[in-house]
Amino acid sequence: xxxxxxxxxxxxxxxxxxxxxxxxxxxxxxxxxxxxxxxxxxxxxxxxxxxxxxxxxxxxxxxxxxxxxxxxxxxxxxxxxxxxxxxxxxxxxxxxxxxxxxxxxxxxxxxxxxxxxxxxxxxxxxxxxxxxxxxxxxxxxxxxxxxxxxxxxxxxxxxxxxxxxxxxxxxxxxxxxxxxxxxxxxxxxxxxxxxxxxxxxxxxxxxxxxxxxxxxxxxxxxxxxxxxxxxxxxxxxxxxxxxxxxxxxxxxxxxxxxxxxxxxxxxxxxxxxxxxxxxxxxxxxxxxxxxxxxxxxxxxxxxxxxxxxxxxxxxxxxxxxxxxxxxxxxxxxxxxxxxxxxxxxxxxxxxxxxxxxxxxxxxxxxxxxxxxxxxxxxxxxxxxxxxxxxxxxxxxxxxxxxxxxxxxxxxxxxxxxxxxxxxxxxxxxxxxxxxxxxxxxxxxxxxxxxxxxxxxxxxxxxxxxxxxxxxxxxxxxxxxxxxxxxxxxxxxxxxxxxxxxxxxxxxxxxxxxxxxxxxxxxxxxxxxxxxxxxxxxxxxxxxxxxxxxxxxxxxxxxxxxxxxxxxxxxxxxxxxxxxxxxxxxxxxxxxxxxxxxxxxxxxxxxxxxxxxxxxxxxxxxxxx
Amino acid sequence: xxxxxxxxxxxxxxxxxxxxxxxxxxxxxxxxxxxxxxxxxxxxxxxxxxxxxxxxxxxxxxxxxxxxxxxxxxxxxxxxxxxxxxxxxxxxxxxxxxxxxxxxxxxxxxxxxxxxxxxxxxxxxxxxxxxxxxxxxxxxxxxxxxxxxxxxxxxxxxxxxxxxxxxxxxxxxxxxxxxxxxxxxxxxxxxxxxxxxxxxxxxxxxxxxxxxxxxxxxxxxxxxxxxxxxxxxxxxxxxxxxxxxxxxxxxxxxxxxxxxxxxxxxxxxxxxxxxxxxxxxxxxxx
Ligand SMILES: Cc1ncc(C[n+]2csc(CCOP(=O)(O)OP(=O)(O)O)c2C)c(N)n1
Ligand code: SF4
Numbered sequence: 029x030x031x032x033x034x035x036x037x038x039x040x041x042x043x044x045x046x047x048x049x050x051x052x053x054x055x056x057x058x059x060x061x062x063x064x065x066x067x068x069x070x071x072x073x074x075x076x077x078x079x080x081x082x083x084x085x086x087x088x089x090x091x092x093x094x095x096x097x098x099x100x101x102x103x104x105x106x107x108x109x110x111x112x113x114x115x116x117x118x119x120x121x122x123x124x125x126x127x128x129x130x131x132x133x134x135x136x137x138x139x140x141x142x143x144x145x146x147x148x149x150x151x152x153x154x155x156x157x158x159x160x161x162x163x164x165x166x167x168x169x170x171x172x173x174x175x176x177x178x179x180x181x182x183x184x185x186x187x188x189x190x191x192x193x194x195x196x197x198x199x200x201x202x203x204x205x206x207x208x209x210x211x212x213x214x215x216x217x218x219x220x221x222x223x224x225x226x227x228x229x230x231x232x233x234x235x236x237x238x239x240x241x242x243x244x245x246x247x248x249x250x251x252x253x254x255x256x257x258x259x260x261x262x263x264x265x266x267x268x269x270x271x272x273x274x275x276x277x278x279x280x281x282x283x284x285x286x287x288x289x290x291x292x293x294x295x296x297x298x299x300x301x302x303x304x305x306x307x308x309x310x311x312x313x314x315x316x317x318x319x320x321x322x323x324x325x326x327x328x329x330x331x332x333x334x335x336x337x338x339x340x341x342x343x344x345x346x347x348x349x350x351x352x353x354x355x356x357x358x359x360x361x362x363x364x365x366x367x368x369x370x371x372x373x374x375x376x377x378x379x380x381x382x383x384x385x386x387x388x389x390x391x392x393x394x395x396x397x398x399x400x401x402x403x404x405x406x407x408x409x410x411x412x413x414x415x416x417x418x419x420x421x422x423x424x425x426x427x428x429x430x431x432x433x434x435x436x437x438x439x440x441x442x443x444x445x446x447x448x449x450x451x452x453x454x455x456x457x458x459x460x461x462x463x464x465x466x467x468x469x470x471x472x473x474x475x476x477x478x479x480x481x482x483x484x485x486x487x488x489x490x491x492x493x494x495x496x497x498x499x500x501x502x503x504x505x506x507x508x509x510x511x512x513x514x515x516x517x518x519x520x521x522x523x524x525x526x527x528x529x530x531x532x533x534x535x536x537x538x539x540x541x542x543x544x545x546x547x548x549x550x551x552x553x554x555x556x557x558x559x560x561x562x563x564x565x566x567x568x569x570x571x572x573x574x575x576x577x578x579x580x581x582x583x584x585x586x587x588x589x590x591x592x593x594x595x596x597x598x599x600x601x602x603x604x605x606x607x608x609x610x611x612x613x614x615x616x617x618x619x620x621x622x623x624x625x626x627x628x629x630x631x632x633x634x635x636x637x638x639x640x641x642x643x644x645x646x647x648x649x650x651x652x
Numbered sequence: 653x654x655x656x657x658x659x660x661x662x663x664x665x666x667x668x669x670x671x672x673x674x675x676x677x678x679x680x681x682x683x684x685x686x687x688x689x690x691x692x693x694x695x696x697x698x699x700x701x702x703x704x705x706x707x708x709x710x711x712x713x714x715x716x717x718x719x720x721x722x723x724x725x726x727x728x729x730x731x732x733x734x735x736x737x738x739x740x741x742x743x744x745x746x747x748x749x750x751x752x753x754x755x756x757x758x759x760x761x762x763x764x765x766x767x768x769x770x771x772x773x774x775x776x777x778x779x780x781x782x783x784x785x786x787x788x789x790x791x792x793x794x795x796x797x798x799x800x801x802x803x804x805x806x807x808x809x810x811x812x813x814x815x816x817x818x819x820x821x822x823x824x825x826x827x828x829x830x831x832x833x834x835x836x837x838x839x840x841x842x843x844x845x846x847x848x849x850x851x852x853x854x855x856x857x858x859x860x861x862x863x864x865x866x867x868x869x870x871x872x873x874x875x876x877x878x879x880x881x882x883x884x885x886x887x888x889x890x891x892x893x894x895x896x897x898x899x900x901x902x903x904x905x906x907x908x909x910x911x912x913x914x915x916x917x918x919x920x921x922x923x924x925x926x927x928x929x930x931x932x933x934x935x936x937x938x
Contacts (some may be wrong), residue, residue, distance in 0.1 A: 056938065059938075060938065251938070252938075253934055253937040253938055254937060254938070255937045259933075259937060262933070263930055263933050263934070266928065266930075266933070267928060267930060269925040271738075271918045271919055271920070271925075272734065272737070272738055272918065274734070287933075291932065291933050294932055295919075295928055296916075296918055296919040296924070297918055297919070298737050298738070298918060300733075300734075300737065302730075303759060303760075303762075303763035304759055304763075306726075306727070306730065306759065306760075307730045307733075307759065307760055307763060307764075310723065310724075310727045310730030310731050310733075310734065310760070311730050311731070311733045311734030311737070312734055313723065313731055313734065314703070314721065314730065314731035314732060314733060314734025314735035314736075314738075315734035315735060315737060315738040315918075316734075317721050317731070317734075317735060318701065318734065318735035318736075318738040318739045318742065319738060319739060319918075319920040320738040320739075320918045320920055321920075321925075322734070322738075336724050337723070337724065337727075339724075340723045340724055340727075344721070344722075344723065430934060433930055433934060438926060438927065439922065439925035439926055439928075441922065442920075442921065442922050442925070444921070470739075470920070471698070471701050471719035471721075471735070471739070471742060472698060472699065472701075472719070472739055472741060472742050473698065474698050475698075476698075477664055477697050477698060477717065477718060477719045477720075478719045478720075479664075479713075479714070479719070479720050480719075480720060480721045480722065481720075481722045482722050482723050482724065483722060488664075489720075490666050490670075490714055491714065
């Protein structure tokens, strides 16, 4: 019996079957019950209706290291045939796509409203099959098709022997629908009971006493939320003091805009849905220049459109936090698939040279904590601060203890010149200083005026092309980066002992997989360490080099073709690196990383590209 | 204009000898009218934000005192929008050319007209790209192509019609040859609570040899006294009538007073940002 430890996948037709209704319900209830749910890999399509959608959930008693491998304990298929005689059989989609991943002895439960699926091959592998006519029960018995998901949830709960007294489900339903009266709550509870009964009947008929998996609430659950990276990021940003946000709808950054629109006004702020990407970033720059801590969010195609304004932020020294929830590119790419392809764009995008900072979050929790750092750095260094997340982090959800949000980071300390300071000497917006940081007086403050200028300028802010003035101003701006490297740059987070074996290097959402791979390598007697970068640019060479030099060998794992961080590392540290790359839209799986590490350490591969048919060795350079 | 007040607007401005407009450029008159209007409105330089467009016209922000922001070509209105949303106490201007507003910045012009923020847009309309040395702008061809292009010459894009279509609530035109009138229009525009556009015909003496001061004098005609600017129909009729007669209306073409709740300045200072309750955000996530 596996208790509180399983990987479950819900699949169905996008928008019709309500895949995320079920996973959201599970995520919330199980988080309340003290378990940990990790739903970071979300399979949805960029067409709205009709495509296959799937949500894998990892359920554990202690926080999971990663989302594990592709293997599934429980597969839930929500599809049903509308026309059983038709040539198309969409109700088999989940089973066909994911059936091969169900582990021997696992469970398949599917909506059999339009007939049973022949599943003997699965049954031969010891997989227990539950065909539940969920939609039929909902439409015929309860006269409400929408509750079919609750029928399925009830069935699932019975399967897992969870919530026998209905307390968890009832509480959530009451909170959601209570205001609309008890009928709706009762209808849903009845639906759950029908699902339960259907499973009961099958168990009795087959003579099964259980299915080998069970969920049990923890005795004293600490309060937790089931939250996405985008939501965590908004909470962190608002707490840090962001009061102006602008965006333009784009997957997977739209939910930042939506969550901001919902909450920012409550805290006295404004969220703007720009008419396009350029209006958004420009309005945010205007807002920042006028004094609000400002942020924008977008994804690849939107970021490309904003590139012109990176320079404005850098040269006018107007702070701005730019969130890039990366998706697979180039161009429109795969809008609903994750990638790490924008590193070069944020470290180098734009004409000319500007000071800029790039941070990348590696977990949902870090979306909350690190965004504070981004806002703080923007405020101090008065330049664009890029904050990279990706689709898996942004749209994925997991259980996060509320204590994380109670750490009380508070608002960042504002670095504004006061009226009195400005009066004491002639106010110069671009005063040349040792640190490169000039006093910032907000327009509207008496005591001085701000001439904010994106053309090269003198200390006051007037246009100049005078060579010495240009040099002095350029040097002043770039000095900020030296200051940053000295005061605020961070080395990669190091896990495990350095120098004993291979060093897995990563950035962004790959951290959990690298840690999982590290654990597995450990059981094979390989002492791998993990170095994970959050502060990517300016590259913290002095801090990172000694760590990287200890790698035997250094293996950089990232979701792109070139190995963008690998390139940066080689250029800045002259440490030779090997690359493990995946760009097929799926996240890394730990077993895959382990295999790739073997390819490198045993077979001497310099680059392993994953996610084709099999791991393929590819030569890109002979850098060894 | 009394010298004493005028000097307030010149104190921190670039020294006069650094003004880089051609002698006779219409933008000088806009600059003077703007100073006069700001004086009439009794504003101080700390209370205004002058967002410049990119072009000869956009340089205006350097030639008078007051906070300013200078970004990219076509962006003036959008920066202005953000600044105004954050701090409504600022009097915000976008000061740009016709190329800036009607070509590369048209997206901002269209949508910010719709949004109706309390911003004053001044277009210094000379029918050409001045700063890049005389190419056709979208308002080239006022009456006749300003410069024969190799490509077929597309028709003139009328900012007045654009603004009216897009929902601007104050639309006026003026002519640099009549700076007193321009001043009046600017004063009215700033007083208007909402998006105000003043299209000022501001001749480029260097590159536009067709739309000269004399040409504008011959073609500009005051909006007739009986015109009801609060009626959109009347505005369209006026525009059509002037078009038929090949004249350019100067004066207030459309003005729709709007009840607007005064916006609040966003929290910006440390004390205003401290200590917030995250509970409302976390509540929905349990
Ligand atoms: C993105 C971009 N494209 C082109 C330019 C070059 N450019 C500078 S000013 C200008 C046009 C100026 O014309 P207008 O806005 O009518 O102003 P004027 O100079 O006539 O006052 C152009 C195209 C630029 N600065 N940025
Ligand atoms: S080029 Fe034309 S618009 Fe520019 S300053 Fe000279 S006259 Fe004025």
